[in-house]
Amino acid sequence: MAAAARDAKGRERLTTTNEAIQIGFQLVMIANLASLAFANWNPVRAQRSAARLYEGNRVFRWGMFLILIGIAIAAEADAVRYTASLARADPSYTASTLAGSAMVAAGLTVINAVLLSRRYDAPAVEPADG
Amino acid sequence: MPFTLLFPVLDVLLAAFVMALLMSFWTPSAARASTANMRVQYARLRFGLLLVAAGILVSVLNAGIPIERGDEARDLVELVTFPVYYVAIVLIESATWPPRRATPRGVSA
Numbered sequence: 001m002a003a004a005a006r007d008a009k010g011r012e013r014l015t016t017t018n019e020a021i022q023i024g025f026q027l028v029m030i031a032n033l034a035s036l037a038f039a040n041w042n043p044v045r046a047q048r049s050a051a052r053l054y055e056g057n058r059v060f061r062w063g064m065f066l067i068l069i070g071i072a073i074a075a076e077a078d079a080v081r082y083t084a085s086l087a088r089a090d091p092s093y094t095a096s097t098l099a100g101s102a103m104v105a106a107g108l109t110v111i112n113a114v115l116l117s118r119r120y121d122a123p124a125v126e127p128a129d130g
Numbered sequence: 131m132p133f134t135l136l137f138p139v140l141d142v143l144l145a146a147f148v149m150a151l152l153m154s155f156w157t158p159s160a161a162r163a164s165t166a167n168m169r170v171q172y173a174r175l176r177f178g179l180l181l182v183a184a185g186i187l188v189s190v191l192n193a194g195i196p197i198e199r200g201d202e203a204r205d206l207v208e209l210v211t212f213p214v215y216y217v218a219i220v221l222i223e224s225a226t227w228p229p230r231r232a233t234p235r236g237v238s239a
Contacts, residue, residue: 015193026190033183037176064152068145075141082134088201 018094025101032108039112059110066107073100133205140212147219171225178221185211185218 015023077096080086086093192207 019193023190023193026186029186030183030190033179033186037179037183061152064148068148068152071141071145071148075138075145078134078137078141082138085134088204089197 016089016091016094018091018098019089022094022098022101025098025105028105029101029108032105032112035112036108063107063109063111066110067104068107070100070103070105070107073097073103133202133209136209137205140209144212144215144219147216147223151219151223174221175225178218178225181214181218181221185214188214 074097077093077100080096081088081090081093088094188211189208192204195203195207
């Protein structure tokens with residue numbers, strides 16, 4: 001089992017460097033999720049054309065796929081932690097979970113930035129027919 | 131580390147939930163059936179997204195637990211987040227499932 005991380009004066013750190021970076025990725029995830037939750041979430045606009053609908057679905061699937069890879073990396077890291085009896089602060093474990101968090105953050109960013117904000121910014125009111 | 135084994139199992143279950151969401155045909159087009167129905171589905175979607183954000187926030191705060199208290203304290207807090215994620219994803223899926231037809235009525239190619 002790895003020794004707990006210590007600073008220059010020998011005091012135990014509350015968080016390791018990898019954990020601190022991971023917190024950054026997690027804050028990115030929270031910001032993206034909050035943006036999605038409070039955005040004018042209306043993919044119905046995208047359905048005005050089938051091409052846009054399919055493009056939106058493809059982007060969404062890519063984002064979900066990145067999130068899925070991130071969870072798979074986290075699962076692998078947790079399985080290794082169990083089999084090798086690693087501590088949570090072990091550098092190999094935190095490095096793997098860091099990679100998983102990065103993938104999840106990337107997936108959420110793809111969904112948030114591409115799906116919602118830019119491509120489907122259609123006017124809220126349709127012009128009247130005729 | 132009594133809880134260590136639970137994490138890969140819970141991760142795989144979480145991946146299964148996300149896979150179900152990935153494989154579904156993502157369109158809340160069925161919500162267009164009525165404005166009230168659409169509002170309910172978007173409310174589920176927003177609440178589910180906020181639940182996921184809350185779960186991640188708990189993970190962030192978990193990093194502040196002193197190492198002196200050991201791995202078990204952090205594991206216990208982390209375990210709380212998994213049911214939150216499951217409920218959130220079920221809410222998000224309920225806003226999009228069941229899969230609807232590939233091309234919603236009235237759209238142009």
